[in-house]
Amino acid sequence: MSESSTTPNSASFRNAALRFEHWGYRHASRKHFSVRGLNLNIEAGQRVLLLGASGIGKSTILEGGAGLLGSDEFAQGEETAEDGTIAVVDAEGGATEGRVLVDGVPVHEARGRVGLVLQDPDAQAVFQRLGDNVAFGPENLNVERDEIWRRVNDALAAVGLEGLQLHRSITHLSGGQMQRLALAGALAMRPGVLLLDEPTANLDPNGVTQVVGAVRDVLDEFHSTMVLVEHRAEPWIDLIDRVVVMGSAENSAENSAENSAENSAENSGDGSDANDGNDKNDGENTERRTVIVADGTPDEVFNDPNLDFAQLGIWVPERYMRDEYRIKPIHVDSEPDYTAREGTGEPVLSTHDLTIGRNGTAVATGINIAFKQGQITAIVGANGAGKSTLSLTLAGLLEPVDGDVEASRSLAEGARGTHPGSWKSTELASRISYVFQNPEHQFAKGSVLEEVMLGPLRTGADERKAREHALGLLERFNLLRYANANPYTLSGGEKRRLTVASALAAAPRVLILDEPTFGQDRSTWMQMVELIQGLRSDGVSIIVVTHDRELVTALGARVVELLPENAALEWDIAHDAAHDGERGVPSCGDGVIPVSQVNTRDERERQSSRSPFLASLNPAYRLIGGFLAALPLLLSLDWLSAGSMLVMEFVILTAIGIMPWRTVKSTWPVFIGAPCSALAVLLYGKSGGNLWWQWGLMHVTDRSAELALATALRILAIGIPAIVSVIGIDATDLADSFSQILHLPDRFVYGGLAGMRLFSVLQDDWTALTASRRSRGLGDDNKIRAFFPQTFALLVLSIRRSTTLATAMEARGFGGTGPRSHARVSEVHIRDKVFLVVCLALPVIALCLAWRFGTFSFFGN
Numbered sequence: 005m006s007e008s009s010t011t012p013n014s015a016s017f018r019n020a021a022l023r024f025e026h027w028g029y030r031h032a033s034r035k036h037f038s039v040r041g042l043n044l045n046i047e048a049g050q051r052v053l054l055l056g057a058s059g060i061g062k063s064t065i066l067e068g069g070a071g072l073l074g075s076d077e078f079a080q081g082e083e084t085a086e087d088g089t090i091a092v093v094d095a096e097g098g099a100t101e102g103r104v105l106v107d108g109v110p111v112h113e114a115r116g117r118v119g120l121v122l123q124d125p126d127a128q129a130v131f132q133r134l135g136d137n138v139a140f141g142p143e144n145l146n147v148e149r150d151e152i153w154r155r156v157n158d159a160l161a162a163v164g165l166e167g168l169q170l171h172r173s174i175t176h177l178s179g180g181q182m183q184r185l186a187l188a189g190a191l192a193m194r195p196g197v198l199l200l201d202e203p204t205a206n207l208d209p210n211g212v213t214q215v216v217g218a219v220r221d222v223l224d225e226f227h228s229t230m231v232l233v234e235h236r237a238e239p240w241i242d243l244i245d246r247v248v249v250m251g252s253a254e255n256s257a258e259n260s261a262e263n264s265a266e267n268s269a270e271n272s273g274d275g276s277d278a279n280d281g282n283d284k285n286d287g288e289n290t291e292r293r294t295v296i297v298a299d300g301t302p303d304e305v306f307n308d309p310n311l312d313f314a315q316l317g318i319w320v321p322e323r324y325m326r327d328e329y330r331i332k333p334i335h336v337d338s339e340p341d342y343t344a345r346e347g348t349g350e351p352v353l354s355t356h357d358l359t360i361g362r363n364g365t366a367v368a369t370g371i372n373i374a375f376k377q378g379q380i381t382a383i384v385g386a387n388g389a390g391k392s393t394l395s396l397t398l399a400g401l402l403e404p405v406d407g408d409v410e411a412s413r414s415l416a417e418g419a420r421g422t423h424p425g426s427w428k429s430t431e432l433a434s435r436i437s438y439v440f441q442n443p444e445h446q447f448a449k450g451s452v453l454e455e456v457m458l459g460p461l462r463t464g465a466d467e468r469k470a471r472e473h474a475l476g477l478l479e480r481f482n483l484l485r486y487a488n489a490n491p492y493t494l495s496g497g498e499k500r501r502l503t504v505a506s507a508l509a510a511a512p513r514v515l516i517l518d519e520p521t522f523g524q525d526r527s528t529w530m531q532m533v534e535l536i537q538g539l540r541s542d543g544v545s546i547i548v549v550t551h552d553r554e555l556v557t558a559l560g561a562r563v564v565e566l567l568p569e570n571a572a573l574e575w576d577i578a579h580d581a582a583h584d585g586e587r588g589v590p591s592c593g594d595g596v597i598p599v600s601q602v603n604t605r606d607e608r609e610r611q612s613s614r615s616p617f618l619a620s621l622n623p624a625y626r627l628i629g630g631f632l633a634a635l636p637l638l639l640s641l642d643w644l645s646a647g648s649m650l651v652m653e654f655v656i657l658t659a660i661g662i663m664p665w666r667t668v669k670s671t672w673p674v675f676i677g678a679p680c681s682a683l684a685v686l687l688y689g690k691s692g693g694n695l696w697w698q699w700g701l702m703h704v705t706d707r708s709a710e711l712a713l714a715t716a717l718r719i720l721a722i723g724i725p726a727i728v729s730v731i732g733i734d735a736t737d738l739a740d741s742f743s744q745i746l747h748l749p750d751r752f753v754y755g756g757l758a759g760m761r762l763f764s765v766l767q768d769d770w771t772a773l774t775a776s777r778r779s780r781g782l783g784d785d786n787k788i789r790a791f792f793p794q795t796f797a798l799l800v801l802s803i804r805r806s807t808t809l810a811t812a813m814e815a816r817g818f819g820g821t822g823p824r825s826h827a828r829v830s831e832v833h834i835r836d837k838v839f840l841v842v843c844l845a846l847p848v849i850a851l852c853l854a855w856r857f858g859t860f861s862f863f864g865n
Contacts, residue, residue, distance in 0.1 A: 135170030347379025400424025429783030459510030462781030
């Protein structure tokens with residue numbers, strides 16, 4: 005079937021108009037609408053930049069534009085507001101007003117016409133292999149197989165991931181690489197409307213250039229409509245032909261744009277959410293309506309003298325920059341007389357021939373660097389270079405591959421040695437605090453106040469002092485009004501400030517922050533910078549992992565760049581000096597740490613079995629064959645059928661390339677379980693024949709010994725084929741086989757596969773939670789006692805991630821009623837059918853032998 009003949013896919017390659025008519029959405033369990041009364045018409049082919057303070061609802065607008073919020077199909081009822089407006093309540097409890105149209109068609113009926121890239125790239129990956137994630141969207145649009153892989157390769161090359169193998173596991177990608185992968189997945193769909201929610205917020209400068217170029221190429225070729233939400237618009241400005249500035253106002257129909265701008269500025273000043281309404285705190289009692297503060301070309305909007313962009317929390321692109329909006333070194337009261345680059349005194353933390361990496365694989369060696377009191381160090385570099393790996397190692401949360409990290413005597417005083425990795429967690433919490441990029445990895449208490457009190461309490465303070473200190477920090481971080489709120493209910497910006505406050509509460513001497521300004525509008529960004537700068541006067545050594553040049557400039561930080569071999573400096577000293585000379589700020593180039601090439605860290609394609617024969621079989625047939633070889637043996641509990649089956653298994657496995665020692669190694673659990681079960685049967689099984697030994701209820705007889713032998717042999721005979729036939733099968737290949745060969749419903753098959761992928765993400769979350777608890781002084785608790793609160797935190801994360809994953813799958817066109825294609829062919833050959841016959845024949849032969857020689861024992865009777 006040709007692509008042009010598919011329906012509705014042929015339509016998905018034309019650009020489309022997007023229209024919001026009196027649209028609004030209130031998230032489940034929220035009192036107020038995130039967006040309300042929005043009227044916005046975007047013509048086909050327009051390239052729109054959507055601006056506004058964090059928390060104004062930009063992400064909610066994009067999700068609504070993609071048809072991911074509310075649906076009449078699953079409506080649970082209606083509710084009427086005081087003004088007579090009718091809202092449709094969806095299955096999740098959210099409420100939708102108005103409608104969204106794509107080319108005049110309700111957006112829920114235009115699946116695949118709109119592509120969306122969400123803020124959280126990690127939660128958008130469905131499959132384990134890199135290439136399969138990019139192919140998912142075209143598959144759901146029923147694109148032909150050859151064309152799917154052309155699109156996959158083109159999309160990966162466009163976003164700068166062409167050096168990575170298609171079979172590479174996404175668990176080995178950095179956060180920035182995952183963000184590029186998410187964009188590649190949307191680009192491969194060739195959508196009529198492309199919605200981008202901060203697609204470059206966590207990318208290095210080269211990555212930003214590549215992603216912007218990729219989007220430009222797609223727009224130029226397919227003339228797709230684009231709606232972009234991005235705080236830093238400068239790299240995109242040449243692509244933009246329309247800028248819409250969003251605001252909110254009470255009784256918006258009666259308010260002017262001027263008042264709207266004022267209300268929007270008030271909203272931005274409270275540090276509202278970078279998640280744009282999804283987690284917005286319902287602290288306000290007044291319902292606000294969404295209004296358009298400004299709408300026009302970039303020249304018209306950014307040159308408008310009536311708009312106060314600083315107050316609105318909006319970053320002004322460089323070409324429209326006025327002096328009052330330019331970022332300069334920020335100074336605070338009681339600032340010390342030494343510079344942030346130099347610090348003061350002896351180093352409090354240093355490395356000696358340090359080698360960093362994960363799972364024993366080094367990414368950088370011979371690192372020798374020191375950190376002083378009052379010094380601010382920015383660790384920069386390309387995505388995947390190893391910045392987080394280095395910072396976690398410095399924090400004592402990740403073991404070095406080689407070399408060591410050493411604390412000064414003053415920092416290590418009272419601790420066990422001078423190596424942070426060997427300290428107890430309570431010792432670590434009062435000396436080195438780490439603020440993770442994902443704030444939710446750090447939450448351990450049920451209220452904001454308790455969260456900040458945790459550090460002082462764990463490091464020996466009494467409850468009264470801990471409370472006083474915590475309240476002071478909450479006031480300093482503008483979080484006092486949320487003292488009794490659950491940390492998970494805060495907005496994204498508030499969560500980030502809470503994690504910094506919690507880290508500072510233990511009065512550490514070293515503070516490490518991973519991307520502290522990620523997703524912040526200009527107002528919340530300034531608050532964070534002032535807070536960091538203010539810590540210098542307390543003599544804290546601050547280490548910041550960042551891509552943010554303005555942050556480095558504002559802090560006056562020294563720079564340590566992780567640079568792949570033979571790569572050009574991203575933070576070029578001469579380049580920075582030239583520009584800094586124009587701006588009157590100090591140069592930010594300082595040092596370089598060589599690391600291995602990011603896109604050449606190859607990994608072998610994982611074979612589905614050590615046996616070439618098993619690896620060549622269809623996954624579903626392998627799974628069925630394992631059951632056919634194992635289940636018939638349940639009919640009889642006798643030593644002859646089990647023993648003869650076990651001998652045949654080892655002979656056949658050796659013949660197809662799996663040696664006996666390898667069989668034992670790969671199936672070791674059954675070799676532990678078999679003798680344990682046999683021992684229980686030997687002592688407590690049926691008695692009969694001669695009595696060998698007896699003590700109390702335990703006895704050993706001829707019959708119990710025979711049953712014990714039969715039990716051990718049967719467990720081995722059942723377990724070995726079941727494990728060997730299945731172990732190593734790729735989950736994606738198995739899902740493809742279920743869909744194409746067994747014709748199971750795609751929603752069931754790929755929904756389950758996404759759950760398996762989510763499980764691997766949650767494993768990483770568990771690791772991060774464990775490191776976080778150690779950083780906060782909770783790592784020394786009794787393991788059983790610590791397990792339950794950490795499990796609860798993981799449960800919360802799993803719910804949030806599963807919701808985002810379901811949204812991401814819908815955004816890739818999954819779940820429609822039309823046909824879908826498959827990027828990979830799942831084929832059945834003669835050898836697959838022969839395999840099933842052999843798998844069934846073996847237990848039948850074994851059972852026949854038992855019947856022939858009189859040992860057959862039906863279910864052990």
